[in-house]
Amino acid sequence: MSGIAxxxxxxxxxxxxxxxxxxxxxxxxxxxxxxxxxxxGKTTLMRVLAGLEAQTEGDVLIEGRVVNEETPAERxxxxxxxxxxxxxxxxxxxxxxxxxxxxxxxxxxxxxxxxEVARVLQIEHLLDRRPSQLSGGQKQRVAIGRTVALDxxxxxxxxxxxxxxxxxxxxxxxxxxxxxxxxxxxMVYVTHDQVEALALADLIVIMRGGTIEQxxxxxxxxxxxANLFVAxxxxxxxxxxxxxxxxDGGASGRIRLVSGDAIPAGPLPLRAGExxxxxxxxxxxxxxxGDLALPFEPEMxxxxxxxxxxxxRVAGARATVQLxxxxxxxxxPEGRVMVRADALRLFGxxxxxxxxxxxxxxxxxS
Amino acid sequence: xxxxxxxAWTLATPSLVGLVLVSLVPFLWMTWTAFHTFSPNPTxxxxxxxxxxxxxxxxxPQYLQSIRVTLIVLVVSLVLKLSLGFALAWAxxxxxxxxxxxxxxLLIPAxxxxxxxxxxxxxLFNTKFGAVNAILLGLFGIEPIQWTVxxxxxxxxxxxxxxxxxxxxxxxxxxxxxxxxxxxxLDASKVDGASRWRELRxxxxxxxxxxxxVASLFMIIDLLRLFEMPQFLTSGGPGNETVVQGMYLFKxxxxxxxxxxxxxxxxxYILVLTAIGLIFxxxxxSRSAEx
Amino acid sequence: xxxxxxxxxxxxxxxxxxxSLRHRMKGLWPWLIVAPFLLFSLFPIYWIVLTAFRxxxxxxxxxxxxxxxxxxxxxxxxxxxxxxxxEPVIYxxxxxxxIGAAATLVGLVLGVACAYAVGRFRIGGSFLPGFILSFRYVPAIALIVPFWMxxxxxxxxxxxxxxxxxYSLFSIPLIFWLLLGYVEASPRELDEAAYVDGASHWRAMWxxxxxxxxxxxxxxxxxxxxxxxxxxxxxxxxxGNEVTTVTVYLPRLRTAIAELYGEIAAASLLAVxxxxxxxAVMQRYLVRxxxxxxxx
Numbered sequence: 032m033s034g035i036a037x038x039x040x041x042x043x044x045x046x047x048x049x050x051x052x053x054x055x056x057x058x059x060x061x062x063x064x065x066x067x068x069x070x071x072g073k074t075t076l077m078r079v080l081a082g083l084e085a086q087t088e089g090d091v092l093i094e095g096r097v098v099n100e101e102t103p104a105e106r107x108x109x110x111x112x113x114x115x116x117x118x119x120x121x122x123x124x125x126x127x128x129x130x131x132x133x134x135x136x137x138x139x140x141x142x143x144x145x146x147e148v149a150r151v152l153q154i155e156h157l158l159d160r161r162p163s164q165l166s167g168g169q170k171q172r173v174a175i176g177r178t179v180a181l182d183x184x185x186x187x188x189x190x191x192x193x194x195x196x197x198x199x200x201x202x203x204x205x206x207x208x209x210x211x212x213x214x215x216x217x218m219v220y221v222t223h224d225q226v227e228a229l230a231l232a233d234l235i236v237i238m239r240g241g242t243i244e245q246x247x248x249x250x251x252x253x254x255x256x257a258n259l260f261v262a263x264x265x266x267x268x269x270x271x272x273x274x275x276x277x278x279d280g281g282a283s284g285r286i287r288l289v290s291g292d293a294i295p296a297g298p299l300p301l302r303a304g305e306x307x308x309x310x311x312x313x314x315x316x317x318x319x320x321g322d323l324a325l326p327f328e329p330e331m332x333x334x335x336x337x338x339x340x341x342x343x344r345v346a347g348a349r350a351t352v353q354l355x356x357x358x359x360x361x362x363x364p365e366g367r368v369m370v371r372a373d374a375l376r377l378f379g380x381x382x383x384x385x386x387x388x389x390x391x392x393x394x395x396x397s
Numbered sequence: 398x399x400x401x402x403x404x405a406w407t408l409a410t411p412s413l414v415g416l417v418l419v420s421l422v423p424f425l426w427m428t429w430t431a432f433h434t435f436s437p438n439p440t441x442x443x444x445x446x447x448x449x450x451x452x453x454x455x456x457x458p459q460y461l462q463s464i465r466v467t468l469i470v471l472v473v474s475l476v477l478k479l480s481l482g483f484a485l486a487w488a489x490x491x492x493x494x495x496x497x498x499x500x501x502x503l504l505i506p507a508x509x510x511x512x513x514x515x516x517x518x519x520x521l522f523n524t525k526f527g528a529v530n531a532i533l534l535g536l537f538g539i540e541p542i543q544w545t546v547x548x549x550x551x552x553x554x555x556x557x558x559x560x561x562x563x564x565x566x567x568x569x570x571x572x573x574x575x576x577x578x579x580x581x582x583l584d585a586s587k588v589d590g591a592s593r594w595r596e597l598r599x600x601x602x603x604x605x606x607x608x609x610x611v612a613s614l615f616m617i618i619d620l621l622r623l624f625e626m627p628q629f630l631t632s633g634g635p636g637n638e639t640v641v642q643g644m645y646l647f648k649x650x651x652x653x654x655x656x657x658x659x660x661x662x663x664x665x666y667i668l669v670l671t672a673i674g675l676i677f678x679x680x681x682x683s684r685s686a687e688x
Numbered sequence: 689x690x691x692x693x694x695x696x697x698x699x700x701x702x703x704x705x706x707x708s709l710r711h712r713m714k715g716l717w718p719w720l721i722v723a724p725f726l727l728f729s730l731f732p733i734y735w736i737v738l739t740a741f742r743x744x745x746x747x748x749x750x751x752x753x754x755x756x757x758x759x760x761x762x763x764x765x766x767x768x769x770x771x772x773x774x775e776p777v778i779y780x781x782x783x784x785x786x787i788g789a790a791a792t793l794v795g796l797v798l799g800v801a802c803a804y805a806v807g808r809f810r811i812g813g814s815f816l817p818g819f820i821l822s823f824r825y826v827p828a829i830a831l832i833v834p835f836w837m838x839x840x841x842x843x844x845x846x847x848x849x850x851x852x853x854x855y856s857l858f859s860i861p862l863i864f865w866l867l868l869g870y871v872e873a874s875p876r877e878l879d880e881a882a883y884v885d886g887a888s889h890w891r892a893m894w895x896x897x898x899x900x901x902x903x904x905x906x907x908x909x910x911x912x913x914x915x916x917x918x919x920x921x922x923x924x925x926x927x928g929n930e931v932t933t934v935t936v937y938l939p940r941l942r943t944a945i946a947e948l949y950g951e952i953a954a955a956s957l958l959a960v961x962x963x964x965x966x967x968a969v970m971q972r973y974l975v976r977x978x979x980x981x982x983x984x
Contacts, residue, residue, distance in 0.1 A: 081588065082587075083584050083587060083588075102587065102590075103587050103588045103590075104587070104588065104589070104590030104591075108588060109588065110584070110585070110588045112581040112584065112585060113581070114579060114581050116579065116581035116582045116584065116585035117582075117585075118582060118585070118586075118600060119582070119604065120603045120604055129586075129589050129591075129599075130588075130589035130590055133586075133589050133590035133591045133595060134590055177585075177589070181589075181590075398880075398883045398889070400889065401809055401889065402809065402811060404805075404809070404889040404890075405805035405806075405808070405809035405811045406805070406811060407805075408801040408802060408804060408805035409801065409802045409805040409806060409811060409812075409816075411798055411801070411802075412798045412799060412801065412802035412820075412860050412864070413802070413820075415798060415856075415857040415860060416820065416823050416857065416860060416861070418857065419854060419857040419858060420823055420826050420831070422834075422838075423831040423834035423835055423838065424826075424831065424834075426834040426837070426838075427830070427831065427833065427834050430833070430834070481725075484721055485721065485722065485725050487718075487721075488717075488718040488719075488720075488721035488722050489718070489722065490718075491717075491718040492718045492719070492722065497971060497972070499722060499726065500971040501967050501968045501970075501971040502726060502729065502730060502967070503725060503726060503729050504967040504970050504971055505729060505730070505733060505960075505963065505964050505967045506729050506732070506733075507967070507970070508914060508918075508960075508963035508964065508966045508967045508970060509918065509959075509960045509963040509964075510917070510918035510919075510920065510935050510959065510960075510963070511918070511920070512918075512920045512935055512938065512939070513918075513935075513938065513956050513959060513960060514732075516938060516939070516942075516952060516956060517732045517735065517736055517956065518732065520735070520739065520949055520952070520953070521732060521735060525748075525750040526747065526748050526749070526750055526752050526949070527752065528731075528735055528752060528754060530751060531751035531752045531753070531754060532754070534751050535751065535754075541751075561728065561729070561732065564725070565725070565729060569971070618825055618827075621827075622827050622829060624829055624920075624921060625920045625921070629939060629942075643829050646829060646830070647829065647832070647921075650832065650833045651832075651833075651836075651925065656833060659833055660833060660834075663829075663830035663831070663833070666827065666829075666830050667826075667827070667830050670825055670827065674822075674825060
């Protein structure tokens with residue numbers, strides 16, 4: 032099996048357990064994103080993969096080979112750091128050439144390769160400058176250049192875009208995608224920004240508190256979250272959550288929301304009286320199209336140019352509704368919102384997703 | 398606010414006057430003295446003698462000897478202090494727990510009077526009753542060395558004592574320098590395939606240059622100033638072979654009362670210090686333009 | 689492309705590496721370097737303590753034993769309270785203390801004021817700070833002759849006043865160097881708020897700025913005091929009879945008749961105590977002081 036694998040990887044720093052048993056396989060050639068809030072262990076996992084930290088337990092495999100004892104260079108790993116980590120006392124040219132120098136390549140080869148990399152990344156005019164004379168975006172390119180100068184099996188990116196301005200970030204995101212397409216190597220990327228993850232990833236690994244919450248393609252994670260955490264972490268604005276209890280878990284069951292409204296539900300693996308959370312994404316709430324209707328008390332609307340949102344309460348719970356344009360203007364719901372049955376996401380009392388279809392096209396019932 | 402400048406100058410002037418009094422005035426007097434010859438007979442006034450004192454110094458074998466001794470001690474000590482200091486700093490850099498306590502203990506030698514350092518090592522290096530010879534005999538079976546009264550041992554004793562006093566100080570400066578290297582840069586060098594030694598040679602040491610310069614400057618100034626420590630360690634012996642320039646300056650001025658030559662010697666000393674200061678400023682500036 | 693979670697616990701989990709000896713060795717190597725240095729640094733101090741408490745016979749054995757045995761308080765008693773021709777060292781410690789404290793105080797008053805003036809109000813442009821700092825490297829030994837002549841002319845030889853005067857003036861550059869960074873780091877707005885509240889320059893400085901500068905003043909005080917306590921040349925040449933500091937007194941214990949090792953050690957023990965206390969403080973602020981002083 033080629034690609035990357037983690038088997039039962041644990042990492043503790045003294046009393047703190049940063050990674051609590053990670054099992055993961057990443058196919059080669061994919062662009063994988065480790066996504067999660069700060070402290071979730073994503074950076075630690077990457078550093079363990081790189082060989083910069085030693086795991087306390089478990090194995091790391093690259094291309095089918097256990098690499099626990101190998102140094103980063105031996106693993107064939109390249110890394111772009113959050114702060115770029117350019118060598119401040121060397122010129123750009125020397126920075127780019129350093130990995131080649133450490134590999135004891137002949138001078139002529141180093142020079143040729145450096146020129147080539149500089150050309151591809153369009154930083155030829157910067158070759159004789161020092162890092163302190165470069166802008167953020169330029170440093171970024173040099174960091175990438177230094178990483179690709181050597182043929183590496185694996186490329187790692189540790190939140191490389193977090194120090195850039197917004198427009199530069201978008202531009203660099205495209206650069207990275209182009210890079211991946213050209214090199215076709217396995218790339219692992221760490222970020223806390225779900226927009227970046229959704230944009231770049233072939234595969235997202237969402238982590239929290241040292242464990243993996245879910246692994247999958249971006250669309251799949253977005254549409255089919257495994258639990259409340261994944262569902263609310265992805266998607267901006269956040270998924271709306273309505274609390275309720277199971278009235279009947281049977282075939283013609285119902286969920287009674289806190290507000291008193293009822294939602295028809297199919298068979299649920301829950302007993303009557305157990306708590307249930309109903310999740311609805313803002314874009315799935317509509318003024319007029321859907322199977323179910325829910326009461327809506329509007330509070331405020333925002334028109335943000337391309338998008339518009341209405342804020343208020345849906346069935347008593349705070350919610351956001353994404354607005355659609357009709358005839359050039361945003362239309363906000365009044366009194367009620369509609370939602371399609373298959374857009375509802377149900378979560379049990381422990382936050383785990385209940386994958387049962389919601390049936391029926393019943394209107395509001397009290 | 399109104400009157401700010403006047404307030405500020407009121408605050409600063411006493412210090413400035415004091416500094417001028419305690420430095421500039423003596424310096425000017427000394428410059429005048431350097432170009433005059435004094436007779437031991439206080440009734441005969443000093444006469445202007447141009448650079449005679451300078452030529453007299455250059456012809457004085459004891460002066461030349463003192464310069465030679467000073468230079469030997471300076472070069473050897475400096476090399477030892479910088480290299481040992483860096484080794485210590487590098488080790489301290491990798492210690493987390495207990496670092497503060499260890500540094501406090503290591504700095505004790507730096508905090509005691511040079512005179513006492515001289516006295517202690519004088520006792521330690523004593524031929525019959527000193528711990529150094531006891532250790533050498535006990536551990537290595539080496540016959541007692543006559544440290545303070547024979548060459549090159551007396552020089553070595555001085556070097557040991559000054560290294561003892563200064564290495565921790567150098568280590569602290571260099572440790573400060575090490576902590577300015579971003580950890581990610583060190584990670585990057587690992588990822589780029591640098592071994593421990595190469596990381597040291599190509600990344601760490603070049604980035605430490607300004608700190609080595611600062612440490613060197615402090616050490617050189619201190620080494621040129623050596624007086625009490627060697628005075629009480631070897632008293633210049635055997636004979637005059639460990640008389641450093643500070644000691645000879647004192648001798649000229651207060652033992653021989655040759656004010657003219659002593660002043661000329663002081664003048665040279667101050668000029669050398671100034672030159673060294675300027676060189677280091679230049680060296681530091683050339684690097685900071687790049688950093 | 690979709691990924692899949694590997695089936696858990698299919699493969700037996702292997703320990704990545706033994707957490708035993710090999711791992712420990714990796715963390716231990718710095719201590720292998722530090723330990724000899726610690727030994728080297730502290731052995732002479734140990735020797736001072738040992739010799740101070742040793743009986744004459746043990747001091748003067750050949751080869752000398754490295755371990756304590758036959759301890760006595762005789763040396764301590766001699767130097768603390770004096771016997772025969774030797775004066776009690778306490779007396780000279782007191783002299784050093786008085787001179788050190790007074791000179792530090794005067795130096796602080798002058799130096800802190802100067803640092804505040806230059807750091808806060810930027811007088812003298814870029815020339816003045818450098819000018820003051822350059823005095824740091826003026827070696828006392830080069831100027832000792834004119835000093836002696838000046839002191840003689842002014843009748844300051846062998847007086848408390850004379851030493852205090854020269855020590856305080858000499859300490860100004862160091863105090864200035866240390867405080868300048870602290871002054872520049874403390875917010876100007878504090879003073880300005882005080883001005884707005886109606887305070888004069890003096891009151892603003894005294895009530896607002898100086899309290900904020902206390903840490904810096906404390907460090908400067910400690911460094912200055914130690915420097916004066918340890919000083920020999922000026923105390924020797926410009927005083928030494930009526931006014932004798934402990935540092936000047938110590939060599940007198942080396943007479944032509946007998947090498948008073950024990951007494952020297954006992955006296956040195958007292959003389960190095962401030963230094964040892966100082967080393968603890970020094971560690972914390974040395975790096976900070978250097979950082980503020982800049983790599984000038």
